[in-house]
Amino acid sequence: MNLSSFIDVFHSWPSLLNGLVMTVMLTLISSFLGVVLGTLCAWGSLRGPKALRWFIRGYVEFFRNTPFLGQIFFIFFGLPALGLRLDPVTAALVALTINLTAYACEIIRAGIEATPAGQFEAASSLGLKPAQAFFLVILPPAFQRVWPAMTSQLVIILLASALCSQISVAELSYEANMIASRTFRNFEAYIVVTLIYLGLAVLFRDMLSWVGRRFVYGDFATEAQR
């Protein structure tokens, strides 16, 4: 192996670029949906009616304790048997979102449970409705508490999106497979793509820390750090 053996891989940059765009899209959409739905699930699992709590518990336990590959195969190959046929990209988005929602639910729930009961009582005594108390009073500090854990989970989703290649979604890993089989440069193709993932993960982490400073912590973090 020498540097020139990478040339074949770099010649395929347009497909690498397409794969990169797909990976970024899968990650951003499922991250956004997963955090929003995870928040709602956390709320439901703590304050919802009993049946809803049990449903959410079961859902979370199932998706946190089965392999992601099995989940994505079920959604892509299994659901058509039940009459729901999804194209690969949609199936991938659904699988990533459902998986992330389960983890996000647990993370946010932990943050909410660490909030003293007095916060909710103070909000209630001021006349805020339960939903207002949840979103205005309980949730923001809960998010601040768990944002580092959430950041790790979102990076894991970025890396897990590689498994979507298994249902032929043309993301980065899929393109690496294609390049490898076209050029027989297996090692080089995977090295290049692995380094791209590394770069993406670092960038994504920085972006999430910016999101944290801008939307999650607000002035509060900078004030508290003084």
Added chain:
Amino acid sequence: MSNLAPSAALAPALPVSASSGAAIELVGVNKWYGDFHVLRDIDLTVNRGERIVICGPSGSGKSTMIRCINRLEEHQQGSIVVDGIELTNDLKRIDEIRREVGMCFQHFNLFPHLTILENLTLAPIWVRKMPKKEADELAMHFLAKVKIPEQAHKYPGQLSGGQQQRVAIARALCMKPKIMLFDEPTSALDPEMVKEVLETMVSLAEEGMTMLCVTHEMGFARQVANRVIFMDAGQIIEMNEPEAFFSNPQHERTRLFLSQILGH
């Protein structure tokens, strides 16, 4: 016990007038936590403008009683009428009552992610639907009243305990409550900060606010209370005007408690 400066004479509580009705009326209230009978046959009428101090040993049900008044806890028997509205499971009524009743807690319970100003304006904006500018002005008015307007843009974690409790009082006042409940507002404070909070409460009393205070600050009780209540084991054991309550307690348990509290 802190020594409060003598203040202007407090107006006596308004007499009950048949037309206006009582501010708070508890009749035959009972509550259980599982098998544990925490409130037993509580009867209590609080007139408008009246200031009542509740004392009693830890675990006697003082917090539970006042928390039933704004429905942070649910009672199982008897009736509670606040400002003419009977507390039931009707959420509308609970909301209505909570808008009229302010509460201060032992541990302040300020919202840590909001500035002092935002702590004060949250409920006026979201519950009273007040425009932000108006809510800011209202908040600054009450911050000035509790003498910390300069802290408006800080966060709760940057304030001393005494300042935080004054913010909590101002936050409750921003909802223009007719009744204020205090649950041991000075118990979590360092001794040197107790006075500033009690002074705030005294000035509130002077303005004729209806107040129910769970506190062991007997100096405060003597100075502002119309009546002092002694609770034990979920019951109101004794209730009297402060002078008589302290100088001539009727029940052995009250005497014992007072001797412990006053340290004779």
